[in-house]
Amino acid sequence: MEGGGTLQEWGGRRAVMDALPAMDCYEDMFKEITRKLYGEEGLPDVTEGDHPSMRAQSDYDGESPEGGHGALAAFGLAALMQNGFPPPPGMFGHHHHLQSESTKYRPSGGEDKWVSSEETLQWTGSKIATYNAHQKLFRCTECECVGFLSRVAEHWLGTHANLRVFQCPQCPYASAWARCVRMHLQRQHNVVDTGENNSGLWKENPVLEEVTKYLQRLKNKIESPSVQNVNTPSTTQLKTEFGVSSAPQNHGQNQNSTPSRSSAQPGGTENTPSKRYCCTFCPYATDRRDLFTRHENIHRDEKPFQCYVCQKQFNRADHVKKHFLRMHRDHPYDLNRIRRQPPKNSNGMSYYNKYTSPQQNATRPQSLPTQGQIHHGLNIPAGFPPPPPGIRGVKPPLPSPPKMQQNGCNAKSHGSKTAKKKGEKRYSCCYCAWSGVDNWCLKRHLNTHLKPFVCGLCDYKAARSERLATHVLKVHNKRACGRCSFLGEDSAQLAIHMQEHQ
């Protein structure tokens, strides 16, 4: 298949969403997805919306018309209708299916005649949507969502291709939904973007243009078969379709051109478009496959390693070693004892695959982390799924050693427990006689001299962001973001803002 490389990556990303990370490489993932999409199963089992990381990726995306699941969730339907979608016909009880001959024409008369294109998008093999000339509406072939051209194109790209084609012109934020970017612009940059006079939401993404042109050709063909391909929408028309104005240039000239790697995958539309591997769930991108694989484990919540002294679990072996050298320096460190499970079991399944069987995945959303959920590591025997991702900073009650004992261990090993300490290296302040154990301590100490956190409403300066936040709250009755200069009117507004930092 032409453009197989791109589709391969696309398929790989779908594979991640399909919770098939046991595949040892993207090639295998692609094969699996191809089998799912076009093989005997015939319908995808997209579960990206079930992934906690996916849910946290963006509050705007959370407001997106789709919940990320192939089936329309209740709120997704409501959002769709809010966006101008008529209620999807037969959505209740319908099952997913790709376009087939049997679904080309509906038996309910001419008014319900949904016609598909004879061509398919080369890089996906999908026919995207069918068109009903009577209703002048498109219907997604994968989930039967119904809407106008731009909406269905946006829906398909965002839901079934998982692409974020709309880019904030002022920051790296991108979304699959134009209105989400408009909302982001309004909230974060105080730019009221009506969709008619906005500042370039249409990301430089030939895929959007390709899909839109594809649907337009389908529409033209059905409504005016004799003039097909004449009314292929221009770039300006496309921008109008999506309510955007300033589109970048150099879009794909060939309508069937294979999308570039950077634009064909969501990560390619992130702030690091040149990276080869881009995470579906967060903005992370890298050129190294091994780093990407390691990063993916973060979103899988697996902790295959554990400290054999205190049973604390880790997702990386080097973290176990670092922990061990910090906390249990009196014990001999044995690399062979830190793995909770062998890398491969007798069936050749990886550790992760073992615990992410379809049954496991089905119950995964119920194990989403919530406030107050604390993992008692000692109660989880080896061989059981790792706990939900712990809330950062909440330390589970470990069986041993108790906190005081840990501190005693630290105190005992002070001065020699790390290479840093071994070398007696100290980081000295240039303004005073202070010296610290690491560079970060020095940085933080320097803030006491420099006070880089300046209140935007008065002359107050603070050495720490939390101090400034306290000041802003007490003096100005506003909620300050610890990561940027945002000031919220109340905690709810700040909470919404903080989600964007995810």
Added chain:
DNA sequence: CAGCAGGGGGCGT
């Protein structure tokens, strides 16, 4: 304010 542990990314091997 500073020490500390945990976690994530980059990089070399």
Added chain:
DNA sequence: CGCCCCCTGCTGT
């Protein structure tokens, strides 16, 4: 795979 670096959150002073 392991090391180093950086950052964050928690905790004690």
